[in-house]
Amino acid sequence: MIWDTLLAFPPATLLGFLAGSLVLNFTPGADVLFATASGIQGGPKAGAAAGLGVGVGGIVHVLATAFGLGALVAAHPGTLDVVRWAGAGYLLWIAVRSWRAPPVRIDADQGAIRPGAAFRRGVITNVLNPKVMLFMLAYLPQFTDPAIGPVWQQILILGAMTFFFGTLVTMGYGATAGWLGGRLAKRMGLLNRVAAVLFGGLALRLAID
Numbered sequence: 001m002i003w004d005t006l007l008a009f010p011p012a013t014l015l016g017f018l019a020g021s022l023v024l025n026f027t028p029g030a031d032v033l034f035a036t037a038s039g040i041q042g043g044p045k046a047g048a049a050a051g052l053g054v055g056v057g058g059i060v061h062v063l064a065t066a067f068g069l070g071a072l073v074a075a076h077p078g079t080l081d082v083v084r085w086a087g088a089g090y091l092l093w094i095a096v097r098s099w100r101a102p103p104v105r106i107d108a109d110q111g112a113i114r115p116g117a118a119f120r121r122g123v124i125t126n127v128l129n130p131k132v133m134l135f136m137l138a139y140l141p142q143f144t145d146p147a148i149g150p151v152w153q154q155i156l157i158l159g160a161m162t163f164f165f166g167t168l169v170t171m172g173y174g175a176t177a178g179w180l181g182g183r184l185a186k187r188m189g190l191l192n193r194v195a196a197v198l199f200g201g202l203a204l205r206l207a208i209d
Contacts, residue, residue, distance in 0.1 A: 017161070030129065030205065035048075042115070046114065047118070047171075051167060067152060095196045098193075136155075
């Protein structure tokens, strides 16, 4: 059982993995920038919802890695290109919509983007980012050992830990950006443009990397 596999992990291995994961999670990357842009545009709730959506989307990559789908996709560069361009196109679409969004007032309950929409965007954006899957393939297996138990169970455990803490951190970034954004401007016109630039930058980064 997975519980038995978890208990079989050497404490030093888990501590080393957690330390490395926390460093990675606190380092601003594409997920953090996405949640930050969502928070700037929609307020604290939207920023937190975007971070939660990113975490839920990460579950797909963990499952793909654990059950061998990630390795299969990575072996076919054409598939990765399709996913990468789809993700870049989706982010570009969000950027255009953000740039054109009307300058509505932002408060605790209202912003240019609702929390539900921010959550859905977070899920889709992360699922369509092949770099996350490649990261899972490169990072998680380093901490597995067949002597501990089934490798797929180990990957599920490590992946769950990664995205649990990563989701909390990303939600924190998004909520903080929303809180600060609501106090930096009374209206959302300028903040919509800032969010659009961030989304567009993420699209460009995903397309050229």
